[in-house]
Amino acid sequence: MSARVTLPQAAIAGAIALFLAAFLVVPVLAVVWIAFADGDGGLTLSHFGAFFGVSLLRESFWNSLYVAAASVVVASIIALPLAYFTSRFRLRGALLVQTLGVLPLVMPPFVGAVAMQLIFGRNGSVNLLLGDWFGLNVPFMDGLNGVIFVEALHYFPFILLNLSAALANIDPAMEESAQNLGAHGVRLFRRVVFPLAMPGYVAGASLVFVKVFDDLGTPLVLNVTNMLAPQAYLRITSIGIEDPLGYVISVIMIVFSILAMWLSARALRGRDYATVQRGGAAAPRRTLSRWQAALAYGWIGLVLALVLSPHLGILLLSFSKVWSFTVVPEAFTLANYETVFANSSGMIVNTLVYAGLAAAVDVVLGIAIAYLVLRTRLPGRHLLDLGAAAALAIPGVVLGIGYLRLFRGVEIPWLGGALTASWIILPIAYSVRRLPYAVRSCTAALQQLHASLEEAAENLGASRRRTIQRIVVPLMAGGILAGFVTSFITAAVELSATLLLASSESMAPMSYGIYLYMQSIAGRGPGAALGVIAVIIVAVGTYASNRFMAGRAAHLETRT
Amino acid sequence: MTTPVRVDVEKVSLAFGATQVLRGIDLSIEPGEFFALLGPSGCGKSTLLRLIAGFNQAQSGRVRIGGDDVTRMAPWERNVGMVFQSYALWPHMTVAENVAFGLEERRQPRGEIRRKVADALALVGLAELAGRRPGQLSGGQQQRVALARTVAIEPRVLLLDEPLSNLDAKLRVHMRRELVQLQRKLGITTIFVTHDQEEAMTTCDRIAVMSEGRIVQTGAPMDLYDAPATRFVAEFVGSINLVDGSLQKGIGEGALFVSPQVGSFSLPAIESMPAHGDVTLAFRPHSVAVAGSPADPGLIWLSGSLAEREFLGEFVRYRVRVGGADILADAPHLSGTTWFDTGARVAVGIDPRELRVLRR
Numbered sequence: 001m002s003a004r005v006t007l008p009q010a011a012i013a014g015a016i017a018l019f020l021a022a023f024l025v026v027p028v029l030a031v032v033w034i035a036f037a038d039g040d041g042g043l044t045l046s047h048f049g050a051f052f053g054v055s056l057l058r059e060s061f062w063n064s065l066y067v068a069a070a071s072v073v074v075a076s077i078i079a080l081p082l083a084y085f086t087s088r089f090r091l092r093g094a095l096l097v098q099t100l101g102v103l104p105l106v107m108p109p110f111v112g113a114v115a116m117q118l119i120f121g122r123n124g125s126v127n128l129l130l131g132d133w134f135g136l137n138v139p140f141m142d143g144l145n146g147v148i149f150v151e152a153l154h155y156f157p158f159i160l161l162n163l164s165a166a167l168a169n170i171d172p173a174m175e176e177s178a179q180n181l182g183a184h185g186v187r188l189f190r191r192v193v194f195p196l197a198m199p200g201y202v203a204g205a206s207l208v209f210v211k212v213f214d215d216l217g218t219p220l221v222l223n224v225t226n227m228l229a230p231q232a233y234l235r236i237t238s239i240g241i242e243d244p245l246g247y248v249i250s251v252i253m254i255v256f257s258i259l260a261m262w263l264s265a266r267a268l269r270g271r272d273y274a275t276v277q278r279g280g281a282a283a284p285r286r287t288l289s290r291w292q293a294a295l296a297y298g299w300i301g302l303v304l305a306l307v308l309s310p311h312l313g314i315l316l317l318s319f320s321k322v323w324s325f326t327v328v329p330e331a332f333t334l335a336n337y338e339t340v341f342a343n344s345s346g347m348i349v350n351t352l353v354y355a356g357l358a359a360a361v362d363v364v365l366g367i368a369i370a371y372l373v374l375r376t377r378l379p380g381r382h383l384l385d386l387g388a389a390a391a392l393a394i395p396g397v398v399l400g401i402g403y404l405r406l407f408r409g410v411e412i413p414w415l416g417g418a419l420t421a422s423w424i425i426l427p428i429a430y431s432v433r434r435l436p437y438a439v440r441s442c443t444a445a446l447q448q449l450h451a452s453l454e455e456a457a458e459n460l461g462a463s464r465r466r467t468i469q470r471i472v473v474p475l476m477a478g479g480i481l482a483g484f485v486t487s488f489i490t491a492a493v494e495l496s497a498t499l500l501l502a503s504s505e506s507m508a509p510m511s512y513g514i515y516l517y518m519q520s521i522a523g524r525g526p527g528a529a530l531g532v533i534a535v536i537i538v539a540v541g542t543y544a545s546n547r548f549m550a551g552r553a554a555h556l557e558t559r560t
Numbered sequence: 561m562t563t564p565v566r567v568d569v570e571k572v573s574l575a576f577g578a579t580q581v582l583r584g585i586d587l588s589i590e591p592g593e594f595f596a597l598l599g600p601s602g603c604g605k606s607t608l609l610r611l612i613a614g615f616n617q618a619q620s621g622r623v624r625i626g627g628d629d630v631t632r633m634a635p636w637e638r639n640v641g642m643v644f645q646s647y648a649l650w651p652h653m654t655v656a657e658n659v660a661f662g663l664e665e666r667r668q669p670r671g672e673i674r675r676k677v678a679d680a681l682a683l684v685g686l687a688e689l690a691g692r693r694p695g696q697l698s699g700g701q702q703q704r705v706a707l708a709r710t711v712a713i714e715p716r717v718l719l720l721d722e723p724l725s726n727l728d729a730k731l732r733v734h735m736r737r738e739l740v741q742l743q744r745k746l747g748i749t750t751i752f753v754t755h756d757q758e759e760a761m762t763t764c765d766r767i768a769v770m771s772e773g774r775i776v777q778t779g780a781p782m783d784l785y786d787a788p789a790t791r792f793v794a795e796f797v798g799s800i801n802l803v804d805g806s807l808q809k810g811i812g813e814g815a816l817f818v819s820p821q822v823g824s825f826s827l828p829a830i831e832s833m834p835a836h837g838d839v840t841l842a843f844r845p846h847s848v849a850v851a852g853s854p855a856d857p858g859l860i861w862l863s864g865s866l867a868e869r870e871f872l873g874e875f876v877r878y879r880v881r882v883g884g885a886d887i888l889a890d891a892p893h894l895s896g897t898t899w900f901d902t903g904a905r906v907a908v909g910i911d912p913r914e915l916r917v918l919r920r
Contacts, residue, residue: 173646176635177642177648177650178650179635180635180641181661181662181665181710182636182666183661184634187665192650195652196650
């Protein structure tokens, strides 16, 4: 690492800072400013007073908190046993369970929501069967229950993945010593295993909380409007961009997102419990007794059935003529796909273009930020890192509102036309929202790269720029691709900011199209067909990146 | 203090998948004995220790502790205390909480737990660190906490899995003395797994040397050193010279040793020496004399050239090329001792009383 700061480094840092300022910091500050502005250039809390004076908004506030917290609880109930069973016991198909456990993530929750309603709703398949057999009707999907159910099923993998990683990182001797001193079963889990895996759990749980708290698409598709994100959206789109309460809601959402992330960071501080020692073997898995095994497999089966139900439901719906008041659709057709390809192929193209552009921007920024932070002594370089990470705490709705307000009347340089009416605003919003993912993968990739590899290149006569080209980027390729794919697939199904920023149907991406179709009963079929296509795009992307990463890792291992 | 118990391992075999890790282990450890399982990595010593703790299940054979068959018992039912190589202190608990854990699992009264925790920490000299977290302790302190945590439950047997391997060299020597003192004070039957022969010899009453899942030789440290039963034990315990050859009928009670490497010479009668056949002569470098020409007629003298010398402080280690073999000879060093130079023609003298004859 060279102590000297070069002009190109400073210029690149400046360009990134400018981008983050224009499309993240200033729009968000504008939102915050309006929430506190009294209209005469002064500050006031009167808008917040007004917010808590409206009973619908008070109710929305509590509902959002309740839904987010309840989703964390339900997601934990699903994820905890899965993580523990697969990491500590001899189970057939543990790998399958872990793989299927990630499947929910490839289906955006607002797409699955409609299918879930058809399967678990008041007149859905499950309740029709329960009614026939037991005369029961369970309100899985009524009101807030529906949001909690859909969100928990979609986001539990965050807890599963983090918790599984944490469990895998515990030195087996930690548990064996507890057993040696007399602990076993539930006490062993409660006193030693869970506390040691706590950091992983907290990281996953806080992520779930923030994601659910900020989600706009799922409540809207389920027709639940008494929550914060839908209220902010409805305020701005129906009352208008001047309505201060929309901004107050935005500020509250930002505050709670930051609060949740801060709390989790605080809880994790000084608790790096990754206790695997050098030469440590993997935990020897224990054998389950017969009834324990029956219980474990029963639970796993139930969870997998739940996990796969939205996928199955959306697939059935996409091929169905009509589906209501029956357990499965009565007649099947390909017409929905024909409709989609005839009317909405533009949306598919839009999605590919926007998500591709956003991911490309993210990867370039990600490499630059990772390099500046890890390999230079540029003053203020950590601000870039922090700025990029801050995007995680900004809900899509808020970013959308900020853009609409800040860029109102702003013309695109040279090309002309209003920025807020142009499609360009969408890839920009996507790239800002997904930047943290790309920065994280690029940073991780560069961290693993020993600086001596670069020093060797420089020692042999390569300039800084040539070293980056020939050594750094090729060796970071795996991380870069992972960042690209993550940004791409999550941008491809972004809905919150899209709902606010897509101003015409011709510029709309698939996520918006799915949402529009799902508004009417007749549109559900084509909406589902479009959803299936979106899921396939996401799934293929995920699979390809996993394959590439695995191949890449094997390739590098044989070399080093 | 509990009465010391004996540990018996009877015909224990264990395989992980297709790999046979333990092959018919038989072992009897006396009450109160400090016993070492010594061997290179992969010899099965840790597996055997974990089997006694209950973490591995034998495919055949039995384990008895104090005469009770514990073969099918769960680890938490055995009351066998184990100190792990990584110490395995729980980072989310304080030192005192770590030590109290096993007592709490035994549902002992609160006051009793407090007293025993204090006693255990005092025993290892860490009373003042009770409120610390493991992450705030040095390696040596963590080691002591792990010991205190284990002895607090007053186990019937103490198992130590390479307990010194994570410490630096100086601390290791210090800790191994403390271990011996602690074991003597508690009088508890102790099994110590190590790959370091010096550690085993300095601490333990008896040692079982293991290789490829078998026990090769069991005995007191001095017996193993002076009378290794096999080439493996001879090489593993201390430095040694090994010369292959065959024995033929010699003059009187002695025999003629014929080696393709160093030539032939006659040997006096040596205990347990076969009359003829292929053997290996084993002798320690410090029993070999180096001289400009053969001196003491009681020694067997061979001539060679000095290939290499290493100064090790207390002695100089010469590597002498004799025919096709290298013979190590340690010459004690005092200030002013003159050394032979490399390349010099020298004679090496082997003391027949220090010779061991190993059958091949």
